[in-house]
Amino acid sequence: MKKNLTAWLCLLPAIIFLGVFMVYPLVDVLIYSFEEGYNFASQTSFGTGTYNYSYVLHDPYFIQALKNTFIIVIITVPLSTGIALLISLLLSNIKALRDFFQTVYFLPYVTNTLAVGLVFMILFKKTAYSDGLVSLLIQFFGGPSVDFIDGPYWAKMFVMCFYTIWIVMPFKILILTSALASVNPMYYKAALVDATPKWRIFFKITLPMISPMVFYLVITGFIGAFKAYSDEVALFGTDLNAAGMNTIVGYVYDMLYGNSGGYPSYASAAALILFAIVFTITTINLMVSKKTVYYQ
Amino acid sequence: MKIVLEHLTKKFPGISKKDKSEVIAVNDFNFEIPDGKLIGLLGPSGCGKSTALNLICGLEKPTNGRIIFGDLDVTGLPPENRGVGLVFQNYALYPHLTVYDNIKFPLENLRGKDKLTKEQMDAKIQEVAKLVQIENLLERRPSEMSGGQQQRVAIARALVKRPQVLLLDEPLSNLDARLRLQTREELKRIQQETGITTVFVTHDQEEAMSISDTIVVMKDGVLQQMGEPQSIYDEPINLFVASFLGTPQINVFDGYIKDGGVYIGEAKVLDAKGQPDGDVSVAIRPEGFVLDSNGPLECEFVTREVMGRDTSFVAKHDKFRGEKLRAIIPSEEIYDGKDGKVRFSLKPSKVHIFDGKTDERIKL
Amino acid sequence: MNELENKKIEEKARTSEKVRKAVMYSLLTVWAILVLFPFYWMILSSIKSYGSYNSEYIPKFFTLSPTLENYVTAFTAVPLARYFFNTLIFTVVTTALMMIVVILSAFAFARLDFKGKDIVFSLFLSLMMIPNELVIITNYVTITNLNMRNTFMGLILPSVTSVFYIYLLKENFEQIPENLYKAAKVDGTSDFRYLWKVMIPISKPTLVTITILKVIECWNSYVWPRLITDDQNYFLVSNGIQEIRENGFGRENVPAMMAAVVVISVPLVVLFLVFRHKIMEGVARGGTKG
Numbered sequence: 001m002k003k004n005l006t007a008w009l010c011l012l013p014a015i016i017f018l019g020v021f022m023v024y025p026l027v028d029v030l031i032y033s034f035e036e037g038y039n040f041a042s043q044t045s046f047g048t049g050t051y052n053y054s055y056v057l058h059d060p061y062f063i064q065a066l067k068n069t070f071i072i073v074i075i076t077v078p079l080s081t082g083i084a085l086l087i088s089l090l091l092s093n094i095k096a097l098r099d100f101f102q103t104v105y106f107l108p109y110v111t112n113t114l115a116v117g118l119v120f121m122i123l124f125k126k127t128a129y130s131d132g133l134v135s136l137l138i139q140f141f142g143g144p145s146v147d148f149i150d151g152p153y154w155a156k157m158f159v160m161c162f163y164t165i166w167i168v169m170p171f172k173i174l175i176l177t178s179a180l181a182s183v184n185p186m187y188y189k190a191a192l193v194d195a196t197p198k199w200r201i202f203f204k205i206t207l208p209m210i211s212p213m214v215f216y217l218v219i220t221g222f223i224g225a226f227k228a229y230s231d232e233v234a235l236f237g238t239d240l241n242a243a244g245m246n247t248i249v250g251y252v253y254d255m256l257y258g259n260s261g262g263y264p265s266y267a268s269a270a271a272l273i274l275f276a277i278v279f280t281i282t283t284i285n286l287m288v289s290k291k292t293v294y295y296q
Numbered sequence: 297m298k299i300v301l302e303h304l305t306k307k308f309p310g311i312s313k314k315d316k317s318e319v320i321a322v323n324d325f326n327f328e329i330p331d332g333k334l335i336g337l338l339g340p341s342g343c344g345k346s347t348a349l350n351l352i353c354g355l356e357k358p359t360n361g362r363i364i365f366g367d368l369d370v371t372g373l374p375p376e377n378r379g380v381g382l383v384f385q386n387y388a389l390y391p392h393l394t395v396y397d398n399i400k401f402p403l404e405n406l407r408g409k410d411k412l413t414k415e416q417m418d419a420k421i422q423e424v425a426k427l428v429q430i431e432n433l434l435e436r437r438p439s440e441m442s443g444g445q446q447q448r449v450a451i452a453r454a455l456v457k458r459p460q461v462l463l464l465d466e467p468l469s470n471l472d473a474r475l476r477l478q479t480r481e482e483l484k485r486i487q488q489e490t491g492i493t494t495v496f497v498t499h500d501q502e503e504a505m506s507i508s509d510t511i512v513v514m515k516d517g518v519l520q521q522m523g524e525p526q527s528i529y530d531e532p533i534n535l536f537v538a539s540f541l542g543t544p545q546i547n548v549f550d551g552y553i554k555d556g557g558v559y560i561g562e563a564k565v566l567d568a569k570g571q572p573d574g575d576v577s578v579a580i581r582p583e584g585f586v587l588d589s590n591g592p593l594e595c596e597f598v599t600r601e602v603m604g605r606d607t608s609f610v611a612k613h614d615k616f617r618g619e620k621l622r623a624i625i626p627s628e629e630i631y632d633g634k635d636g637k638v639r640f641s642l643k644p645s646k647v648h649i650f651d652g653k654t655d656e657r658i659k660l
Numbered sequence: 661m662n663e664l665e666n667k668k669i670e671e672k673a674r675t676s677e678k679v680r681k682a683v684m685y686s687l688l689t690v691w692a693i694l695v696l697f698p699f700y701w702m703i704l705s706s707i708k709s710y711g712s713y714n715s716e717y718i719p720k721f722f723t724l725s726p727t728l729e730n731y732v733t734a735f736t737a738v739p740l741a742r743y744f745f746n747t748l749i750f751t752v753v754t755t756a757l758m759m760i761v762v763i764l765s766a767f768a769f770a771r772l773d774f775k776g777k778d779i780v781f782s783l784f785l786s787l788m789m790i791p792n793e794l795v796i797i798t799n800y801v802t803i804t805n806l807n808m809r810n811t812f813m814g815l816i817l818p819s820v821t822s823v824f825y826i827y828l829l830k831e832n833f834e835q836i837p838e839n840l841y842k843a844a845k846v847d848g849t850s851d852f853r854y855l856w857k858v859m860i861p862i863s864k865p866t867l868v869t870i871t872i873l874k875v876i877e878c879w880n881s882y883v884w885p886r887l888i889t890d891d892q893n894y895f896l897v898s899n900g901i902q903e904i905r906e907n908g909f910g911r912e913n914v915p916a917m918m919a920a921v922v923v924i925s926v927p928l929v930v931l932f933l934v935f936r937h938k939i940m941e942g943v944a945r946g947g948t949k950g
């Protein structure tokens with residue numbers, strides 16, 4: 001009996017915090033999303049139904065956010081995983097300076113994304129004083145002058161994806177280098193003695209052996225990219241709708257708070273739609289990985 | 297194909313931070329492996345035998361010296377151009393591939409005029425699978441097989457591209473005792489059927505003795521002795537080789553030579569006509585003892601272990617190097633053990649005398 | 661095969677190795693430059709004077725007259741020190757509270773026996789799948805209703821529990837042989853003394869990992885503080901930098917902005933450079949077990 005009590009006492013803080021800040025909100029968000037015409041001030045609603053969902057799905061801002069999010073996901077996840085794989089392979093093949101490179105590559109992980117985002121903005125932005133370093137570089141090679149921050153959509157999307165990749169790279173490189181290091185070197189020796197070409201060693205031995213980690217990165221990469229938000233704020237400011245660069249998560253927050261805020265019902269509906277998308281994509285990912293990934 | 301090693305030396309830079317001095321893993325190796333023979337590289341762990349193997353297959357580049365396959369100098373050649381097959385201690389089977397695909401792997405690497413069709417590959421795989429008797433396992437994954445089966449697959453994979461030289465690194469050390477006996481006979485059979493020059497590395501002297509045509513004994517990177525198993529056992533060149541070969545271990549006593557006789561303590565055990573006086577080690581094989589109530593060597597009797605055909609006598613002697621000595625005596629010999637003493641005379645062919653300072657053998 | 665052909669193969673192998681090395685190092689260097697350049701640019705811009713920065717249509721890659729005036733501006737024109745201090749308090753208190761909550765729960769799950777343990781643990785685990793975005797809406801409403809907007813309590817409380825870290829630590833605690841626990845019981849050691857004297861010291865690497873990950877998370881947190889604070893006195897650095905970007909210094913004082921960015925980035929970068937092996941190992945471990 002006394003033992004039971006100690007255990008529950010130990011768990012008490014966690015249970016309280018999780019109950020108040022996770023379990024209750026989870027139920028609550030569902031309720032919110034079905035309450036029509038909820039008024040934040042009086043905390044009353046007209047009734048229940050699926051109007052909130054239909055409103056969100058017909059909101060052009062949400063459609064834009066959905067589109068932006070999907071573009072970010074589709075571009076950054078494969079690209080960042082691929083580049084990270086290449087860099088990790090190179091890293092595991094060198095001895096000199098390896099520690100140096102690894103340290104440098106990890107730096108973005110420990111920096112404040114909003115702070116460094118500001119630096120990216122400066123590098124890409126066109127101002128009255130300067131066209132921005134990147135634009136000047138493009139002009140130097142004979143290209144047109146582009147404002148990546150307030151300019152055309154594709155230019156903004158380019159910076160967005162570039163910055164996102166820059167931010168997620170350290171984690172992926174780190175995970176992949178340690179995955180590569182865990183492959184027993186004797187397999188490489190065996191392959192070497194058998195005159196296996198380098199590309200074949202990679203596709204037939206290395207890749208299958210680290211495939212669980214690659215898929216882990218793809219899955220977490222998808223989830224992370226679908227939740228993109230603060231990187232966007234860092235580059236384009238808090239009014240993402242005006243910049244046309246909003247994301248689903250940004251839409252949720254905008255509905256909740258700020259100038260356009262005060263609609264927790266719409267925010268909840270949008271959050272649940274996001275959750276449904278992420279859940280579906282993750283399930284598909286897992287099904288694909290079962291078929292293709294080799295697990296020991 | 298015969299293999300010649302000339303002044304082969306491999307030095308590694310020191311790893312420890314304090315001591316940067318080089319480690320010499322292989323020190324000035326010179327020997328010739330005749331075509332079609334099975335050679336055992338034998339030595340305690342850390343003696344450089346695996347390095348020697350890696351040098352032969354090209355995974356390591358020698359610091360000095362040359363490696364010659366047939367008439368060709370292959371010293372600087374990368375492993376893939378040497379035509380060697382290598383079997384690893386842990387087999388190194390690709391865990392995500394079936395046995396069939398594992399064996400096929402080296403064949404698929406062949407390019408240009410050596411490129412094989414699917415049918416040719418299949419024929420080769422079936423042939424080698426039959427040789428090592430794994431025809432019915434081809435669809436399995438390595439994790440679904442026993443250690444012995446994995447070992448066979450590893451050998452099949454090494455053999456399938458018909459290497460000129462087959463190298464095996466501690467091939468049996470991961471198997472249990474029974475499988476080890478079985479597999480080592482298999483190895484011998486496969487080697488004889490294919491006639492491929494084979495080098496294998498082991499720390500197990502019994503294993504080396506039982507299947508090698510020739511044994512190379514190593515210690516601290518230095519070649520100690522090379523020869524047929526029996527001749528090394530009978531004529532060890534130094535104390536290390538004598539102690540390393542044979543189970544139970546050879547019994548070593550502190551002794552000395554005086555006036556043309558070999559003495560252990562007060563007892564004169566052998567004649568040593570014409571030998572200068574001095575301290576020596578007297579090493580007696582367990583089977584070199586003969587129960588003899590008038591024998592010169594008197595020991596304190598400890599116990600007797602009956603092993604069926606033979607009896608093992610455990611005894612003490614204050615000149616013995618170590619705790620207890622062990623003598624193997626045919627079981628029919630009678631011992632009463634009344635006074636707690638046991639007396640032996642010695643078979644001269646089973647006793648080796650080594651110089652007290654250099655540990656080199658003194659031939660009587 | 662003959663001797664001559666062998667020599668050719670050797671030669672080819674050696675040159676291709678050299679080419680390979682050169683290509684590898686150049687690719688790695690390119691990425692290193694891409695990573696380092698923003699940092700270089702931020703430091704460089706922060707030591708250019710306001711006038712010289714704005715007069716460079718084509719920005720210079722170096723400056724011959726470095727100045728610290730921007731740092732002075734950063735600390736005087738906006739309450740940067742305040743943001744800094746807030747973040748420090750937020751980080752330390754959140755991390756400390758979380759460690760207590762996490763250690764106690766992990767201990768209960770790993771070493772104590774009680775009715776319903778398995779059910780509670782699987783409930784905990786299932787919470788791991790819930791994305792933060794889903795619960796943040798209600799939490800925002802809850803904190804607002806509790807009148808805890810613009811307080812440290814409001815900032816801190818929702819993030820003092822982490823199911824993932826409880827899980828990570830529980831796994832680690834369970835690797836400590838149970839015999840130690842039994843021996844301690846025989847000696848009459850209390851549960852909490854055992855936790856404090858045996859389990860925590862043994863699990864130090866994992867605890868350090870969790871602390872580091874949490875500190876990084878706290879230092880960079882942006883979304884929740886933004887929802888919960890609109891009073892500058894409670895801004896964390898991320899919100900502060902956003903505020904500076906949109907309203908501070910007048911929009912065009914880039915050098916002062918960069919000075920603020922440098923100040924904000926320095927603590928974690930220094931922490932990282934000092935403990936880099938530990939941090940990288942920790943992130944790899946924390947990452948792969950999820």
